[in-house]
Amino acid sequence: MRLPFRKTLDNITAYKPGKPIEDVQREYGLEHVDKLASNENPLNCSPLAIEAVRKAAANLSLYPDGNATELKKAIANFYGVKETEVMPTCGSDEMVSLLAETFLDPGDETIMADLTFTSYIIAARMVDAKVVIIPLKDFKLDLDGMAEAITDKTKVIWLCNPNNPTGTMFTEAELTAFMAKVPENVVVVYDEAYVEFVTNPDYPKDSYKLYQKYPNMIVMRTFSKVYGLAGLRVGYTLANEEILNNVNKIRKAFNVNRLAQVAAIAALKDQEFVEKVHKVNKEGKEYLYKSFEEMGIKYVPTEANYIFVDVGRDCNEVFVELQKRGVIIRPIKETFVRITIGTMQQNQRLVSQLKEVLGK
Numbered sequence: 001m002r003l004p005f006r007k008t009l010d011n012i013t014a015y016k017p018g019k020p021i022e023d024v025q026r027e028y029g030l031e032h033v034d035k036l037a038s039n040e041n042p043l044n045c046s047p048l049a050i051e052a053v054r055k056a057a058a059n060l061s062l063y064p065d066g067n068a069t070e071l072k073k074a075i076a077n078f079y080g081v082k083e084t085e086v087m088p089t090c091g092s093d094e095m096v097s098l099l100a101e102t103f104l105d106p107g108d109e110t111i112m113a114d115l116t117f118t119s120y121i122i123a124a125r126m127v128d129a130k131v132v133i134i135p136l137k138d139f140k141l142d143l144d145g146m147a148e149a150i151t152d153k154t155k156v157i158w159l160c161n162p163n164n165p166t167g168t169m170f171t172e173a174e175l176t177a178f179m180a181k182v183p184e185n186v187v188v189v190y191d192e193a194y195v196e197f198v199t200n201p202d203y204p205k206d207s208y209k210l211y212q213k214y215p216n217m218i219v220m221r222t223f224s225k226v227y228g229l230a231g232l233r234v235g236y237t238l239a240n241e242e243i244l245n246n247v248n249k250i251r252k253a254f255n256v257n258r259l260a261q262v263a264a265i266a267a268l269k270d271q272e273f274v275e276k277v278h279k280v281n282k283e284g285k286e287y288l289y290k291s292f293e294e295m296g297i298k299y300v301p302t303e304a305n306y307i308f309v310d311v312g313r314d315c316n317e318v319f320v321e322l323q324k325r326g327v328i329i330r331p332i333k334e335t336f337v338r339i340t341i342g343t344m345q346q347n348q349r350l351v352s353q354l355k356e357v358l359g360k
């Protein structure tokens with residue numbers, strides 16, 4: 001007898017997170033393991049955030065502020081936007097699901113790239129939407145292809161800039177041309193989880209306020225990456241009030257926990273930390289580019305804190321071999337892996353182990 005699981009679950013593959021350090025230590029009896037698999041921050045987070053968490057730990061028996069009022073205020077002040085245009089969530093990942101539930105009825109079409117962030121497809125399938133997949137072109141989102149795929153049934157388009165896992169971006173001019181082709185009643189989710197790492201000057205300027213220019217656009221950002229608060233789960237969305245009021249109807253009452261709220265407020269105040277992370281990432285990126293070139297390995301230039309690398313061998317094999325040597329990376333497909341940029345020491349260890357694995 002089959003329990004009444006929803007049919008759509010047959011089409012959903014569970015999200016596969018990066019392998020935890022503890023698992024690899026246990027499996028291979030290793031003392032030191034570097035995790036370069038989940039685009040986490042190698043510098044941890046701002047000391048101000050740690051201090052705020054320490055203080056807030058005195059009140060763990062109390063529910064958090066369900067409206068995250070102070071955090072909303074802090075984000076609104078940081079960007080100079082209205083509090084009603086800001087919504088913090090339990091990671092931006094939660095917002096992906098909330099948006100699918102807000103806008104997609106069964107059978108509605110939703111357009112996304114492949115490869116891109118896997119939460120979009122899980123969220124869309126969860127609500128029985130019809131997923132229209134547009135393959136990447138030269139590792140970049142094919143914005144022309146995505147615009148051409150719009151039909152009367154299209155409700156939501158998912159854009160990831162820079163794109164995960166390839167690290168590529170589209171420019172302001174490309175985005176403007178794309179938006180000119182998108183009808184006003186089609187929602188564009190613009191996911192900028194890695195925006196703070198971008199170095200290319202052609203990246204869309206002041207992209208946080210694109211929702212003001214395009215009322216059908218929703219900008220998602222996170223505290224998980226450059227701010228280093230992935231363990232606390234807090235992200236935020238900037239969008240017009242009407243959209244956020246509707247999302248608010250289905251949001252869980254206490255979706256952003258007490259520690260996450262205070263840590264995010266403190267983290268925003270420490271822009272020096274953000275600059276330091278940006279700098280370490282840029283230096284790491286240049287070192288890794290140079291090392292890959294010396295090894296004769298192809299990679300895709302990145303605007304994020306990870307690099308999409310063609311290791312020229314089965315990605316799962318390379319993943320396992322590196323793991324045995326204390327480095328966790330992410331196998332993606334075929335000969336492609338995604339490697340998070342770490343501290344210089346971590347990058348050097350990765351390069352030396354990769355050389356060994358690939359016999360370079």
Ligand SMILES: Cc1ncc(COP(=O)(O)O)c(C=O)c1O
Pocket residue numbers: 038039090091092093094117160163164191193221222223224230233234235
């Ligand atoms: C492109 C992209 N969007 C969103 C997220 C979700 O981040 P979080 O839920 O930690 O805010 C991630 C996490 O890896 C990501 O890569």
